[in-house]
Every structure is written in C-alpha cells, then in structure tokens.
Amino acid sequence: MMKGKKPSKPQFKSNKKFAEPAPQEVRLNKYIANSGVCSRREADTLIADGEIKVNGEVITELGYKVQRTDKVQYKGKVLKTEKLQYVLLNKPTDFITTMSDPKERKTVMSLVKTACEERIYPVGRLDRATTGLLLFTNDGDLAKKLTHPSYNIKKIYQVTLDRPIENQDFDAILNGVKLEDGVATPDEMAVVSDDKTVLGIEIHIGKNRIVRRIFEHFGYRVSKLDRVMFGNLTKQKLTRGKFRHLTPSEVMSLKNMTKNRKKGA
Secondary structure (H helix, E strand, O other): OOOOOOOOOOOOOOOOOOEEOOOOEEEHHHHHHHOOOOOHHHHHHHHHOOOEEEOOEEOOOOOOEEEOOOOEEEOOEEOOOOOEEEEEEEEOOOOEOOOOOOOOOOEHHHHOOOOOOOOOEEOOOOOOOOEEEEEEEOOHHHHHHHHOHHHOOOEEEEEEEOOOOOHHHHHHHHHOEEEOOEEEOOOEEEEOOOOOOEEEEEOOOOOOOHHHHHHHOOOOOEEEEEEEEEOOEEOOOOOOOOEEEOOHHHHHHHHHHOOOOOOOO
C-alpha cells in the first residue's frame, strides 16, 4: 500500500469582503509597494539610489515615513496608494494567466474584472489547461513572498493520470525527480482513487509546468490538473469560474506564513 499524506481542508468561518485599510502614516517603502510599483525590498533599493521624491525632495532614508497626503514621485510620476485587495479565483480551463493577450485568448483577468476598482495581479501562474485556486492582489510585497520557494508556501494539486501509477514510479517521484532544470522533490504525495489514477501532490516549487513535467518524466500523461490548496486557502464553497474576497483572518494567516524564510534559498 502506498504511503502519503492526504490533503487536508481547513474550514473558513467568514466570507466577508476584506480590504486592508491604509494607515495615516506609513513607511516610504510600503507606500511605494502599495502603489503597485514593486516589492518593499525593491522599493528600498529605489530609495537608496535616490529615485524617489517626497514633496519634491529626494529621499534616501530607508526608514522614512510619509503621510497619505504627501506627494510621492518615481520617475516623475506621482504614486497613488490603494486599498490592498485579496481575491481568490477558482480558475476554469481554457483561460491563460496573463494580464492581456495579443492573440485575444481568454485571460483570467476577465473573470475578476468586477472584483474591485483597484488593479490586481495574479500571484504566480496556472497554465491554460490547469484549473483551481489562483490568488490575485495588489499587495506586491506579499505576492513576491508567496511565489518565492524559500518561504515554503504549500500548494496541493489533484492530478489525474491516463493510467494507474506504478509503485516504483510513486516511490521515485517522492525521492526526487531530476529534470532538465534541476531536481524536483514533492513534499508529500498520496493515491486518492481506487484505480490509482488520481493522486494528491503537495509541492512548493514554482517552476513552469512542474507537476506535469514530473509525471511526464515517467511516461504518464496528466489528463486533469487541479490546484485544490494554496497556503491556507481551499476551494470550499467556491465554484469553478467564481471568485471571492479573502477574510481578514485568511490574509493575516498568509502574511504569517511569509515571516520565516528558509536559509540558503
């Protein structure tokens, strides 16, 4: 019998729309990040390099704080802070994860266009054929941490194969698969169907098509791939193609997950 950990599904207590209010006085790097320019760390570099002006004066002090009424400029453009929005989508198939597409294919942005007035961006990517959880936000600092492998953000997928997985392949995948861009090692894996064609796999690696490539390496074709968990978020009560706003507790939980970074990553 194959061993593995079956994906768990945390319970949600609220579905109340949440937008984090901006304080009256904030650090300059957070102000820049909240305007959608870059992450806080990248904002520190802009500040240190003298790229930022506050009320017409170049500011290079990293701990500098600004009021919401201050005029903050980058490359001559006045930056506007926004309410921080966090939107979760249950992505259907045939939508690509991009802001726009020159070939006029359907994009995930069309599914969340009514979510809020602020401009939000997808956190990471799901390929066109992959379904499931996709987070959108204008919180650039959090988005960068959630997609960086050093923070070990949990991602669980349900994988449907074209044929039953063999015991030796199951064990080999758990031990790590050497692909063209490095070794991919799942955190956990479990068989969830009697015919051994449906598996749950937990992985925090964010490389392109990583789950599909793992199974293709052993000659399997992934007929369905569905992301059922991202961090602390699940698809509970979220039907395919629909979105919802995160609750305050969900946002706080995501932020807590990004406080500890794995060394050497």
